[in-house]
Amino acid sequence: xxxxxxxxxxxxxxxxxxxxxxxxxxxxxxxxxxxxxxxxxxxxxxxxxxxxxxxxxxxxxxxxxxxxxxxxxxxxxxxxxxxxxxxxxxxxxxxxxxxxxxxxxxxxxxxxxxxxxxxxxxxxxxxxxxxxxxxxxxxxxxxxxxxxxxxxxxxxxxxxxxxxxxxxxxxxxxxxxxxxxxxxxxxxxxxxxxxxxxxxxxxxxxxxxxxxxxxxxxxxxxxxxxxxxxxxxxxxxxxxxxxxxxxxxxxxxxxxxxxxxxxxxxxxxxxxxxxxxxxxxxxxxxxxxxxxxxxxxxxxxxxxxxxxxxxxxxxxxxxxxxxxxxxxxxxxxxxxxxxxxxxxxxxxxxxxxxxxxxxxxxxxxxxxxxxxxxxxxxxxxxxxxxxxxxxxxxxxxxxxxxxxxxxxxxxxxxxxxxxxxxxxxxxxxxxxxxxxxxxxxxxxxxxxxxxxxxxxxxxxxxxxxxxxxxxxxxxxxxxxxxxx
Numbered sequence: 001x002x003x004x005x006x007x008x009x010x011x012x013x014x015x016x017x018x019x020x021x022x023x024x025x026x027x028x029x030x031x032x033x034x035x036x037x038x039x040x041x042x043x044x045x046x047x048x049x050x051x052x053x054x055x056x057x058x059x060x061x062x063x064x065x066x067x068x069x070x071x072x073x074x075x076x077x078x079x080x081x082x083x084x085x086x087x088x089x090x091x092x093x094x095x096x097x098x099x100x101x102x103x104x105x106x107x108x109x110x111x112x113x114x115x116x117x118x119x120x121x122x123x124x125x126x127x128x129x130x131x132x133x134x135x136x137x138x139x140x141x142x143x144x145x146x147x148x149x150x151x152x153x154x155x156x157x158x159x160x161x162x163x164x165x166x167x168x169x170x171x172x173x174x175x176x177x178x179x180x181x182x183x184x185x186x187x188x189x190x191x192x193x194x195x196x197x198x199x200x201x202x203x204x205x206x207x208x209x210x211x212x213x214x215x216x217x218x219x220x221x222x223x224x225x226x227x228x229x230x231x232x233x234x235x236x237x238x239x240x241x242x243x244x245x246x247x248x249x250x251x252x253x254x255x256x257x258x259x260x261x262x263x264x265x266x267x268x269x270x271x272x273x274x275x276x277x278x279x280x281x282x283x284x285x286x287x288x289x290x291x292x293x294x295x296x297x298x299x300x301x302x303x304x305x306x307x308x309x310x311x312x313x314x315x316x317x318x319x320x321x322x323x324x325x326x327x328x329x330x331x332x333x334x335x336x337x338x339x340x341x342x343x344x345x346x347x348x349x350x351x352x353x354x355x356x357x358x359x360x361x362x363x364x365x366x367x368x369x370x371x372x373x374x375x376x377x378x379x380x381x382x383x384x385x386x387x388x389x390x391x392x393x394x395x396x397x398x399x400x401x402x403x404x405x406x407x408x409x410x411x412x413x414x415x416x417x418x419x420x421x422x423x424x425x426x427x428x429x430x431x432x433x434x435x436x437x438x439x440x441x442x443x444x445x446x447x448x449x450x451x452x453x454x455x456x457x458x459x460x461x462x463x464x465x466x467x468x469x470x471x472x473x474x475x476x477x478x479x480x481x482x483x484x
Contacts, residue, residue: 029059031356035365039349040064043365044233047339048074050259051353055267055332060259066228066340068238078228079256080338081218082323083316086255087183091130091294093190093201095275095283102193105130105282112189115157117165124172126189129182130293135168138179141473143450146244150319153245156188156198169476176288177472180252183294187251198251210268215257218246227256230320233343235374235413241320253318259336266327266334284312305355305362313350317342326350333357343368343409345401366401370410377414382422386429404434408443420451438468449477457481 032051039045046064050057062074097103103112103126110121120136128134139145145163154162164181187198194201199217207215218224220243230241246254257265268274275283286297292312300309309328316323322342326335335353337346345368352362369389377385389407392400400406407430414423427444434440445460461478464471 028053028356031362032059032353033061035352035356035362036061036063036349039344039365042367043345044341044343044368044371045337045339045349046074046231046341046344047080047228047337048076048078048259049353050076050263050334050336051357052263052266052334053331053357055270057263064341066226068229068231074228074340075226076259077214078226079214079224079258080228080323080340081230081316081318081321082255082257082338083249083253083318083321084180085257085262085314085316085323085325086249086251086253088294088314089202089206089255090183090186090190090198090251091283092274093198093205094126094130094186095279095293096205097190097193099275099279103189109134109185109189112193113160113185116160116185120165120168123168126186128172129179129186131287131291132176132179132182133173133288134179134182135170135172135175135177136164136179136181136185137166137169137476138177138181139163139184140180141476143446149248150242150244153247155247156184156191156250159247159250160185160188169472175470175472176291180249183252184250190251202255206265206274209273210264212257212261212264215255215261215265217254218256220246224256228321228340230318231341232320232416233341233370233413235417236378238341244319249318253316257338259338262325262336263334266325266336269327270329270332305351305358305360315346322346324350326354328354328357331357343370345405348401367399368409369400369402369406370413372400373410374413377419377422382419382425385422386425389429402433404430404437404440407433408440411443411447415447415450420447423447424451436467438464438471438474441467442471442474445474445477449481454481 036045036049040063048062050060052058060076062076062078064074066072066074066078094103098105105127106125108122109124109129110116110118113121124134124136164184169177190201191198202217231238232241283293284295284297286292290296290298295312295314297312300306300311306328309330311326312329313324313326320342321340323338324346335350337349339346348365355362373385373388376388393402407426411423411426414426424447427447430440431444441460441464445457445464448457448460458478458481461474464474465478
């Protein structure tokens, strides 16, 4: 259901002001600021926000610090790493080549990368790479990838050979599995057919035409004005995020930008400036799991503040940063949240902002459990942390975030602190709390696998598949373990 555009609204406001009456509707920007200030105070939001309504920016502001060591504040022109929001720019470059006739969506990977292995490359289409149905294993699924490779630099072709050429996990087109390897391969294809670097194509075909002067391919050695520093929340402290060589995320996650530049991008997507309307329609047509070409596309369900609206969105996560971009295209509304201390629930924040936009009261933020339990575990042990969880859930169920992701975040923090046994205790608690979630089950299985407990990992992955026989990741990991 669409929000109505009332042409008489300006007249109402003028009359209200003339007679000393309060303006109606209430100031949305003030409500958004209040909501985001609450998240900044309680829930680790440390970043920038931009909100536009009917194509007009109604709010933009920074919260917290772009650099904690120098106490430099976040402002709307601060540059953040985008993570997987990069994928929508890669898909646009592909569609521009489709329009030129240099790429065909139904052609295959081997048609453009002749050195790629023929047995799989001849089966996977460009369309399947774009919507994560190729079956090619994602290099980020390998638990050893980041610990072993995060500091290493690779050429595009070398990376493709080593990390993007695995055996297919399923028949191409039959299933959805989020796949960073697929988008890395799309970047390689773009370079091979154009003779230009991925970075140069972005600048020439998108950033310069749109005036996106604060967006680009991130490189650590480059002196980049107003670059935010990335942080991570440890068990009881905030720490600098670990180094990541940006040749690794490449066309799947290498870009930086600002909320202001992403507004320019949003506005361009309503025009045919970058690609024809016909191809843009294909770009936004969802396939399996509501995923189109670099975007999630869905109709918001009943219970959402913007129920019935078409939401085109994508999130991103990369060392020290998490991001989300939400486009409500029926009303030409936009929400952008860029965060450089990624322990905040950006989806909940975006939902709260949607409530404000649609004249509803946003739900108050809930304190992340990881912030409270992490400190307890450090100083009193994991059993005290589990006891505190049960106590808080019994006494203050509305004050804290008890979703399944809360304990997962805490467990990952424990893993990073080399407290694997404690992490497994927390993941087992989460399975107890969410016994029907194959995702929660999969996290526990992965923790068993990482800790060398092969038999327990196999047993747990089997349980995950009973909960959801379509869980491709659980099936892939189980098959690999059973082969060993």
